Amino acid sequence: MKFVILLTISLFMMPWTKQERQSTVKIMWIPVLFWLVIGILEYFFLIDNQISSILTTYTIVAAGFIILSSYFYENDNKVLMIKATLSVLLITAFVYTTFFHSMIIAKNKYEGVNFEVHDISEPFTNEDTPFSVPPETARNKMLKVFGNIDNVSYFELGDLTPQIVNGETLYVAPIEASGFFKARKAGSTPGYITMSGTNPDAEASLALGYEMQYVPSMYFNDNLQRIVRKAFPKGIFYGEPKFEIADDGKPFYTMTYGDKVSLRSGFNVKGVILVDPNTGDIQKYTKEKAPAFIDGVLNFETASLQNEYFGYLAHGYWNSLFSQTDVKIPTDWGTYEGVTPIFGKSGKMYYFTDFTSPKEGVDSALGYSLIDARTGELNYYNGELVKGVMDGSAAEEVVDNTFKKEKWHGTMPVIYNVYGEPSWVVPVTDDGGLVRQYAVILASNAKVFATGSTQKEAFNKYKSALSRTDSTHRASTTSEEKNIEGDVLRVYKEIDDGVTFIFILLDNSDKIFMVSSSDFPYAMFTEQGDTLKLEYADNNEQIVSVNQYQNLGID
Known part of the structure; x- marks a missing residue:
């Protein structure tokens, strides 16, 4: 239907008068050029076959060619009026769809974000292992082993993706082809490289022998996006393909798909396309049914877009420009498209972003968000401890x-x-x-x-x-207060910035109790064999902070 409509529009680029129809060349060259432009746009930009794509891609192009035909062909006034009217309608449709409609439905974009507001995120302790190796560190480690690839000049290191594989937090990066001629010479890419996301001293590892033929850096019918578009000609995609591996090490590429909020504006995530780069096999999954090894059904660009909708559009487009009531601006220093991937205690991946005030010169945060990378749920944290x-x-x-x-x-x-x-x-x-x-x-x-x-x-x-x-x-975490009374087995004292910290081991607990001399000065006199009565916050850690201290051997 999309191309039927374009064919109908192209009829208005033909000469309508008898005099002009006598010239075959004049009849053909303008519509032929129009269809040549369509072919180029379709091939290189992989435009979907939704009828609505005409509004943002081809209306302005068609209007230009109709105006061009009016200039070159000797049409009578009636024909010129018809062509002028159609050109104005096409240009109006383009301007409305591209600019004004997006403003009108701004509130719909905000309401399409599935979000919850909380005070503060789950507690992290020194027993946890945050995802903390920066991407540039991981990339440098990967480049050190990259030279071990056969015919290394054919290839280059692809984009890094954080994920959990068999319980281990990793960066994974595909080996991509390096340019057109080298891609044709190589025929496929050999595999990928992994690097720890929690240990900066770890070494990167090569995983070769996968012969990935369908990757983003290949061309023509081996190009990943091209085979996905061929399989789903009407599919709506957002962002770049993302590389992930299954727990058995098998590599895949994913692409996030969804639908528009209205006409050609906005984007709502529906699921993920999974591509086997070795065979070209393509599978489509909803968010709920995506394979468990896919940590990010949402790609980075989609998560960043959700933050923009949530931060800017609570009261519509014009409010975001002028009065800016409840506007909070997502920051852009995240490691991937303005967001930073992290992993929670359950092993689930989230995209982190903090939000700041639209007021110029303010460097305080209004809150922060964690977007569930599989479901798209946005958790916003702005409790009293977080504000400011x-x-x-x-x-x-x-x-x-x-x-x-x-x-x-x-x-x-x-x-x-x-x-x-x-x-x-x-x-x-x-x-x-x-x-x-x-x-x-x-x-x-x-x-x-x-x-x-x-x-x-x-x-x-x-x-x-x-x-x-x-x-x-004072370090307290969220755990319950407990009391203990016991004899001192060992005591260790440490001075830090003029304050003595006393670390105590009792005979009836495996906890290490930390007492500050600034809170309890007499704790400095604790000795082995003393009987102590302590109150502390049980936070499931080995070292706990003492809130109340009493040495029963000292009056």
């Missing part, structure tokens, strides 16, 4: 200033709920992308932070830093 905290750029600046002498930089900042407080976890890298340190920064107070050569060390030091602050920032 520093944004990601401010967290990076704290790190940059701390390591100014070393010329190290903060990268990939993500807010976690650390010991009950919203805290920025920031990897610290040198100019070569090597992770040198980790920083944990209290999001509401840049003066409270800690660094360590490992995440665990940084978290432990951060707990100490929180203990030195006032009670509202």
